[in-house]
Amino acid sequence: MAQTRVEQKERTRRAILDAALALSEDSALVALSLRQVAKEVGIVPTAFYRHFPSIEHLGLALVEESLDTLRALLRELRHTAGEDAATIIDGSVAVLVEQVRRDHAHYGFIARERFAGPAGVRDAIARGIELAERELATDIAHLPGTDTWTERDLQVLSELIVGSMVTTAERLLGTEPGSPAEERIADAARTQLRMMLVGARNWRSRTT
Amino acid sequence: MAQTRVEQKERTRRAILDAALALSEDSALVALSLRQVAKEVGIVPTAFYRHFPSIEHLGLALVEESLDTLRALLRELRHTAGEDAATIIDGSVAVLVEQVRRDHAHYGFIARERFAGPAGVRDAIARGIELAERELATDIAHLPGTDTWTERDLQVLSELIVGSMVTTAERLLGTEPGSPAEERIADAARTQLRMMLVGARNWRSRTT
């Protein structure tokens, strides 16, 4: 049943990443021991070093992986076109719900480590979110009717919207797929986006 | 220098709580060892049991304490009166900045344990935030001009506002008191509140 060596190594590496993700689901990255992970994977503790020089490096690989799926979400959100604003809002929330459900483990990891993780992890996550805010700001700037907005107000609006989406994602993490609670949260997210849209349409930047 | 026994006991208990708060500032509650805390306090490990039956109970005491200061913040925010909306917004943000600066350790603890902590801790924090949302909703409902709002829309708006404030608090935690970054975040928070206010004023609840 054994394959080539690189395939086998990659499979073990994945198993380690998955085991670490599963184990950190209850507790946290910082409370993760090399021996726990090894036992979960089914290898002897010292074999761990064939793949990662330390638990910390495992953590960094996990962050990178999770941020990859976050970036994939952002890409998909930007490509969610639509005729009018309502369609875009509905589509965006649908994408968010679907993605959080699919990559539940990754988003849970991000939520947990965002403030509780080691400094390097926290910074990486913060930069990922800031990137989303900046990209959203430039996207909005390309929309018609935003010429009277100051750059600063655009940035602040983006932070508000991204913050709402992040909070929505965090709420979704605690619900069952297809549950009434999930639908209620999605509905609230749509309403919030509409409220912010109404606010934006009636906003006049102060020329200071 | 020794006082009465109850005074001495209370002082040691406080020292344990403070040490745990300080130690969990880097890392997390789950990665906190009884011996670390005891060493930080300056007592022998077994003496810890004179005050708490386990580290977990220490954690619960810490949560309760932190939620107490959170409730104090909410109380103060509700008493922040003002002539017009702009004054209320400015006052509320000022209170938030001041309180987060004052009880930095408690709010940092809440931010860290909100998603990474043990289940009991996470639930307690979630309930504290939900309480704030409900109270804000009933406060808004008592304002003039909100008679056309559905109860659900009021709740959703409150969640949006509280979410923005929570995000602001989390951002403030990473800044130095009086720094330009802190002022920038406070300014963004004020702008966000104004944007949501504009949205709310032009909002019409759908009668479904």
Next chain:
DNA sequence: AGTTTGGGAGTACGGATGTACACCGAACTT
């Protein structure tokens, strides 16, 4: 076919952890 490579196994060690136990001495009670 013979040799090299590298993932995994096994053993071993020092250090940290939670906790049980007996004990001390000063603040309290009577």
Next chain:
DNA sequence: AAGTTCGGTGTACATCCGTACTCCCAAACT
């Protein structure tokens, strides 16, 4: 003044931790 209470001490032990070391053997290379 004598006795009790109880926060803190010191010792002890089983368990878990990271990691260094040697060995094994099947895939990969020559």
